[in-house]
Amino acid sequence: MLSQTLFFRLLRDIFDEIGIQFASYNDDIETAGQKVQTTYRGLRETSASAYLRPVFPERKDRLHILTRALATKVLINDNGTAYGVQYMRDGQDFTAIARKEVILSAGVFGTPHLLMLSGIGPKSELDLFNITTISDLAGVGSNLQDHLVVTSAIATNITRPKNTNMETEFIMNGQGNIAYDNMVVWARKNSGAESGTSMDQRANPYPEIFLFAFETELSNNTLGLAMVTILAHPRSTGKIRLQSTDPTVQPKIDPNYYSNEDDYRLHIAGIKESEKMVNTMALKNVGGRVVPDPTCIGKIYGSDEYYRCLINHKARFGWHACCTAKIGAGTDEFAVVNPQLQVYGVRNLRVADASVMPHITTANTQAPCYMIGEKASDEIKNTWRQ
The missing domain is CATH 3.30.560.10 (Glucose Oxidase, domain 3)
Structure with a gap:
């Protein structure tokens, strides 16, 4: 060099x-x-070396990391409350139950994919696949930027x-x-x-x-x-x-x-x-x-x-794709999450990844993603501290 x-x-x-x-x-x-x-x-x-590895040894009883697993659906009950996630691992189906809430961090492509599979997204799109619409959100999967x-x-x-x-x-x-x-x-x-x-x-x-x-x-x-x-x-x-x-x-x-x-x-x-x-x-x-x-x-x-x-x-x-489940006011027809990163129309479901960005930044998206994670952490603590 x-x-x-x-x-x-x-x-x-x-x-x-x-x-x-x-x-x-x-x-x-x-x-x-x-x-x-x-x-x-x-x-x-x-993010793994900075956030996870330093604390994992002392939090093994609270932090469980499952690899080789694919989330397939957010579980939502009849009153519109998310209570868990279905996932596949080694060819078998499993269920993880949430005591408080579900947080999606599946990324700009994975998050809208999982939301739509779970009945959250544009009703016209979900109807094409006979998926029951739980929350009709036109912004899910829209607004893709890079x-x-x-x-x-x-x-x-x-x-x-x-x-x-x-x-x-x-x-x-x-x-x-x-x-x-x-x-x-x-x-x-x-x-x-x-x-x-x-x-x-x-x-x-x-x-x-x-x-x-x-x-x-x-x-x-x-x-x-x-x-x-x-x-x-x-x-x-x-x-x-x-x-x-x-x-x-x-x-x-x-x-x-x-x-x-x-x-x-x-x-x-x-x-x-x-x-x-x-x-x-x-x-x-x-x-x-x-x-x-x-x-x-x-x-x-x-x-x-x-x-x-x-x-x-x-x-x-640029490998900086974002914005497919954007944050916004409830009056914005394409908003998917509120300022607390909670999904509109579903309780106890939050998103924390690049998909929530309303528009792309004038820089690489790595640091903004870290900021989104920090923001989500604060909001989660504030919600359950009450």
Whole structure:
């Protein structure tokens, strides 16, 4: 990996030229900085290693973790109260009974799937599968959102330095370049493109684009920059629907990407903005040049036609799907849970995962998911403390 000092000096110089401060991007959305990550001594920290493993030995009598199990249905009695969960394990069906309440954390796809199988969701959808509707909630499985990602390559004349100690330094001490993510994040308040959506009229509009920039090896030991341009708030939304009443059959996922023309317009403007970095002296001094994608040979590089081709062939989702059981007021026809994360129309049933987000964040969704878990924990304690 390219020396962290050299890599950051190059990027600092680039951002200085375009007038963007290189500091902590958590303090100002127009600031570029090193990507924040959950690591300890060079290793990835997860919710399991941070929340579960430290307390599990002393709470074995209260915390029971069952692996290789698939939840298949929330059990709800005649008065609309959730009282347990059915699940499958090793080909057998089991039932777990809740003394107080059921909390779903099955994720952006699993939670709406399980809710619909349990009779909670759009009645018109449930009727197609002869599922009795317990709570008619149009928002279950709707409002699916994700970040949309396109990567451009900027080549340089920099060659990979010889360093035979990187692996040893990491293995022995958890330190060195391998232990750190040399990725830089830059958020833009706007992409420079016009769009016809009300989101642009907000008093404090969301950034439309954010960028990841990191070192990449292109060919012949030559290094370059990967410029990952991310559409932060796509106007297009998708949905999740049932394919079967069999809980082992995955739901049908329709992401509906780029169905709103504004998404093309905004993303194209954002990619163009990120590729302008090649015009800085910092990159020119190291032979910086954009590498047109061979998929779109025949299109004029720099034209909207070229970038539309690039998006159609190379755009991918950001692994940040969310919002399919969103939080909202009872007057919102697409709200699924209330501010306490309780499911509308069913008692003693709560959701705590990315599906409750009303709209996607202008950042990765890992930290917001931790926050949702903390929020759910507080609400559960407040409910049963009374």
